[in-house]
Amino acid sequence: MFGLPTTTVVIIFGIPALWVVYTLVFVFLSRRWGAEDAAGGAPGPLTDGPGGPTGTGGLGHGTGDRS
Amino acid sequence: MNIETWFLIIYFIAMAGIGVWTVRIGSQGSEGYLLGGRSLGPAVTALRLQSSSMSGYMFLGAGSLGYTQGYFSLWYAMGDIGGGVLNLSILGRRMRKLSQILGSLTSIGYLEQRYPSKWIRLIAAPIALFCIFFYVMSQFIAGGRGLEMVTGIPYAWALLVAVGVIVFYTFLGGYLAVAYTDFVQAIIMCVGMVWILIGTLQAVGGFTAGNEAVGEINPNLLTMWGPGGYADVQWGVIVGAVLVFSIGYMGWPHVNVSHMAMKKPSVARAASLYATGFNLLFIPAPYIVGIMALVILPGLDNPELAVFQVADAVLPSFAVGIVMAGIMAAIMSTADALLLQSGTIASQDLFQRFVKRDMSERASVWVSRFTVLILAAVGYVVAVGDPPAVAEVVIFSTTVLGAAFVPVYVAAAWWKKANVPGAIASMVAGTVSSVGWQLSGLVDVTGIDPMGVGIVTSTLAIIVVSLATQRSYPVPAHIVEALEETAKIGPIPARMLTGQNDALSSQVPKDA
Numbered sequence: 280m281f282g283l284p285t286t287t288v289v290i291i292f293g294i295p296a297l298w299v300v301y302t303l304v305f306v307f308l309s310r311r312w313g314a315e316d317a318a319g320g321a322p323g324p325l326t327d328g329p330g331g332p333t334g335t336g337g338l339g340h341g342t343g344d345r346s
Numbered sequence: 347m348n349i350e351t352w353f354l355i356i357y358f359i360a361m362a363g364i365g366v367w368t369v370r371i372g373s374q375g376s377e378g379y380l381l382g383g384r385s386l387g388p389a390v391t392a393l394r395l396q397s398s399s400m401s402g403y404m405f406l407g408a409g410s411l412g413y414t415q416g417y418f419s420l421w422y423a424m425g426d427i428g429g430g431v432l433n434l435s436i437l438g439r440r441m442r443k444l445s446q447i448l449g450s451l452t453s454i455g456y457l458e459q460r461y462p463s464k465w466i467r468l469i470a471a472p473i474a475l476f477c478i479f480f481y482v483m484s485q486f487i488a489g490g491r492g493l494e495m496v497t498g499i500p501y502a503w504a505l506l507v508a509v510g511v512i513v514f515y516t517f518l519g520g521y522l523a524v525a526y527t528d529f530v531q532a533i534i535m536c537v538g539m540v541w542i543l544i545g546t547l548q549a550v551g552g553f554t555a556g557n558e559a560v561g562e563i564n565p566n567l568l569t570m571w572g573p574g575g576y577a578d579v580q581w582g583v584i585v586g587a588v589l590v591f592s593i594g595y596m597g598w599p600h601v602n603v604s605h606m607a608m609k610k611p612s613v614a615r616a617a618s619l620y621a622t623g624f625n626l627l628f629i630p631a632p633y634i635v636g637i638m639a640l641v642i643l644p645g646l647d648n649p650e651l652a653v654f655q656v657a658d659a660v661l662p663s664f665a666v667g668i669v670m671a672g673i674m675a676a677i678m679s680t681a682d683a684l685l686l687q688s689g690t691i692a693s694q695d696l697f698q699r700f701v702k703r704d705m706s707e708r709a710s711v712w713v714s715r716f717t718v719l720i721l722a723a724v725g726y727v728v729a730v731g732d733p734p735a736v737a738e739v740v741i742f743s744t745t746v747l748g749a750a751f752v753p754v755y756v757a758a759a760w761w762k763k764a765n766v767p768g769a770i771a772s773m774v775a776g777t778v779s780s781v782g783w784q785l786s787g788l789v790d791v792t793g794i795d796p797m798g799v800g801i802v803t804s805t806l807a808i809i810v811v812s813l814a815t816q817r818s819y820p821v822p823a824h825i826v827e828a829l830e831e832t833a834k835i836g837p838i839p840a841r842m843l844t845g846q847n848d849a850l851s852s853q854v855p856k857d858a
Contacts (some may be wrong), residue, residue: 282557283568287417290424290570295626296430302622303437305615312439326478332754 350496353667354674357534358511361678367517368522378692379520379711380451381607386525388613392620394525394626394683395604396430397532399595400480401680402488404539405673409653412636413646416567419636422801423629425588429595430621434605437596438614440759441605444832447842450606453599454688454695460758461769462822464700468756469773471695473750474599474755478688479725481743485681486729492677495654496670501728508678509729513722515681516689519716519808521607524682531675536628536671542653543631545660546638559641567637586795590741594748594797596755664851685725689718742784749776749800753808761812762829765819768812776804 280288368382377383386394411419441456450456454474458467490505490511497504515523550556561568571579583845595601608614632653639652642659646652657669693714698705705713753772780800783789789796831842 282554283417283560286855287570291417291420291630294424295427297625298431298622301428301435302618305431305618309435309612309615311835312615315432315439315443315837317609340756346805 348497350392350670351777352665353364354493354496354669357432357674358507359670360530361511362514364527364530365518367524368515368526375716376451376694376707376710378522379714380694382520382522382525384446384607384615385522385609386604386607387609389614389620390525390529391604391608391613392527392617392804393432393532393624394679395433395601395617395680396621396624397528397535397676398466398604398681398683399429399591399598399601400426400535400676402485402673402677403741404535404629404676405492405653406488406650408632409636409639409651409656410649412633413639413649413652415572416564416637416640417570418567418631419633420630421570421584421587422591424631425590425594427625427630429466429592429617430625432592433601434614434618434621436600436609437759438605438617439611440832441755442614443838444606444612444759444828445606447828447831447838451608452690452694453603453749454607454691457754457758457769458699460766460825461754461766461824463766463770466766466769466773467695467699469770469782469845470751471691472779473773474747475688475691475696477743477747477750478600479721481747482681482684482688482721483725483729484743485677485684486725489674489677489681490729491651492654492670492673495651505730507724508674508681509561509722509726512678512682512685513719516718517688517812520711520714521686522604522635522684523785525604525607527682528679531679532624533670533673534668535679538626538669538675539631539635541661541672542635542657542663542669545637546642546656549656549660550638550641556638557640560637561646563640567640580793582789582792582794582798586745586797589772589795589801590744590748590797593752593801594744597748597751598744599691599751600683600745602755603687603690608656609615685722687720688721689714692721693717693831706761720781745784745797745800746777746780748797749780749804751776752801753805756810757812759829759832762821762826763812763816764808765812765821766813767815767819768808768810771811772804776800779803780826 283291364566372728385472408419408422411422444450444460446458448459450459454467454470457470458464486505486509489508490501493499493504493508494501499507515527518527523648547553547556557568564573566573566575567574570584605614620699634650635656636649636789639646644651646655654673655732657666657673661669693716694710697713697717698710699747753776754764757769757772777800780796780803783794783796783799788799828842831838
């Protein structure tokens with residue numbers, strides 16, 4: 280395929296495919312990391328309410344979203 | 347003045363403009379200058395991390411490897427594609443959170459605060475500074491050569507322009523300027539490189555036709571075993587090639603600082619998608635262009651210029667300008683990160699830590715700025731004098747950085763038993779073994795890459811020495827508590843935040 284030996288094709292397409300799978304698995308397994316997003320405000324007391332952590336005790340130096 | 351030069355002028359002005367734009371944040375104390383106020387989102391984090399890792403090597407070294415080694419060179423790309431996601435998934439969230447709990451502002455300072463001893467910084471800072479300085483010098487050289495080729499101005503003047511622009515925006519805006527310029531540069535370099543690849547494949551009649559033409563030169567160039575074929579394959583070099591740019595990323599202080607500057611620990615999650623997407627598009631391209639250059643430009647005197655010369659040969663002149671801006675972007679995005687990091691190590695991790703500790707925030711920023719200026723001047727003088735081969739310098743510097751620092755950064759965030767003696771032993775063993783392996787010529791004798799040797803040695807050192815010294819040098823309770831908090835998914839308790847708990851924040855050991 281593509282004028283290349285089979286081994287070359289398997290390696291140059293197979294390994295990147297494995298990295299894509301790794302990325303997707305990581306994104307799936309880390310889906311609950313958003314729970315830490317409450318830490319984006321000014322320092323303050325932490326409250327563990329029934330809906331999970333809702334504390335504002337997060338970044339003391341945040342200056343806003345810069346994505 | 348040719349069209350390529352005009353594109354470069356516009357590009358340089360845009361980068362300088364970002365420096366001016368970010369000067370306000372960069373002047374808001376050390377955290378503003380060194381970490382951009384810990385405010386970066388996933389796109390900027392990912393592309394900054396990737397573009398500062400993808401240096402001028404990608405346009406000079408990668409093309410050269412493709413030209414001389416054929417598809418064997420793609421082993422480097424195979425590791426490189428996963429380097430970003432590996433770093434973000436293993437270190438990203440934990441390093442962001444732990445660095446905030448410990449009050450760390452620099453990636454070397456973070457190590458001292460996690461392993462509380464001044465010896466950690468006294469050993470880590472010189473190793474990092476030495477490697478990063480040579481690395482930044484190689485980027486200066488690449489930038490000077492690129493600009494010389496496009497504009498025709500003499501190398502010394504081209505080098506001065508390239509260094510001048512980098513220093514201008516790094517001096518003004520600090521990390522935020524570096525992050526935003528890197529973000530823009532990542533996009534430019536990706537567009538430029540994909541454009542060269544498309545033009546190259548068109549010039550050789552397509553991917554299959556190009557491969558067939560390369561196969562007529564030497565069929566072994568189409569294999570993954572090198573020009574000598576399977577009989578001469580060097581498995582040690584293959585393992586090292588994959589390791590250097592996958593696991594090796596986690597030992598680079600100028601890359602790891604990206605984690606500390608994230609707006610939130612969870613930014614690492616979305617950033618991984620951007621990083622892998624960018625890598626898939628960008629990384630294989632220069633190697634393939636280098637391979638196809640064998641068909642387009644046989645008998646090149648200097649294979650390091652393969653990508654430059656292919657671009658010049660296959661693209662229309664207006665496109666060459668954009669591509670050249672992309673090439674300069676790759677070089678400058680790494681050079682700025684390295685320059686800022688080396689300035690940070692010299693000013694914050696050495697001068698302020700050991701010479702003058704009672705400095706105001708404003709004075710601290712100015713010390714960092716002037717250190718950047720001085721290092722750039724020294725780098726310029728060295729680079730203009732006797733420029734060595736870019737690819738060799740980059741690979742050697744990154745090899746030593748990876749061997750010295752990968753285990754200490756990973757263990758810092760993941761292993762509660764990693765202690766001061768283990769970290770010191772690991773950094774020393776990694777550096778000595780990788781440098782010794784390279785200088786003694788054992789690479790040629792054994793075929794084993796120094797990166798592989800260095801990583802194995804430094805990993806064994808941190809495990810064995812940490813376990814052997816647990817009783818005599820236990821990990822302090824406040825570090826264990828910080829690591830337990832880091833492992834949890836959730837906001838950091840207020841009592842553990844910087845400035846609110848003397849035991850857990852900003853706890854640079856005063857008498858350690």
